[in-house]
Amino acid sequence: MPLPATEAPGRLQAALASRGLRLTRQRRTILGVVENAKQHLDASQILRHAKKLDPEIDRVTVYRTLKLLKRHGLVDELDLMHMQGEKHFYERRPQRDHIHMACLRCGKIMEFESDLFDRLKGQIQRDCRFHIVVSRLEVGGYCADCRTNPSE
Amino acid sequence: MPLPATEAPGRLQAALASRGLRLTRQRRTILGVVENAKQHLDASQILRHAKKLDPEIDRVTVYRTLKLLKRHGLVDELDLMHMQGEKHFYERRPQRDHIHMACLRCGKIMEFESDLFDRLKGQIQRDCRFHIVVSRLEVGGYCADCRTNPSE
DNA sequence: CTGTTAATGAAACTGTGTTGCAACAGGATA
């Protein structure tokens, strides 16, 4: 369940356009898929969704577009603790970073925002004189449901 | 060339033994490589180091041993922000978690321990009623050297 | 020392992501 469902339709498209990058039919389709995804998708899921809207789209274009978005800091790449093999997942970079929690039993992915996380990043930048461009905090463990119903 | 596998009996070996797992010649070699590594190694680097000590070792055994160590929480798997392709890196799980900082310019990897990080994990466990088993915080950005010498 | 059983090595395989290149199309310009 993505946190704030506040949709800004076409934000990715607008961002690409403002950088002078070509908005092709295929890119528009892929951007739409990423932007409107209800959960974290990997490259092959993005391809599958995109093919429903435009059957001509090739997987190479999906990979190239994801790489482009990543390079421009418009999407973040996640592992989700590699619970489903070596896949990588993508989400539009949010206004405020969040933590990903992956339940090792039921596979649920939860998100969490925290002031402490923001302060921690501030501390890293100050104490290590390190300018943070991208950050990723993922934890694996057991969710509330799985802790109270370990039998099911 | 092949050195005796009678290396200093590290903590990893002791941990495996205490769990009733077989300590084969190959496992001892691989454990020694991971334990004595001076930097973060990926699977193929671990294989290369291990082959110097025991040329018979197969890459499959390296993968299987890493999986075993991961499953038992004895090593952590890192991405280091995927700066060198999709490789994954390994390190012995430390007594206290640390943050990995990867410089996007010079490729340097730095480590950092922080009370704030420990408190953040505590907050997650309390506020989300989520029992943390493993956590990973990686940040990408620019290190102090690269910020002061952007010319070199 | 012996037997049981887990671990290994070799090869074939899966799946993710990349590269080279000819054909194509976005979008600027006139």
Place this chain on the structure above:
DNA sequence: TATCCTGTTGCAACACAGTTTCATTAACAG
């Protein structure tokens, strides 16, 4: 709207990380 330039696409072949299968080997308990 037509033209051009250049970045983008689709395809096939490739590269590489990691897994599976199975016959053989060896840990270690008895």
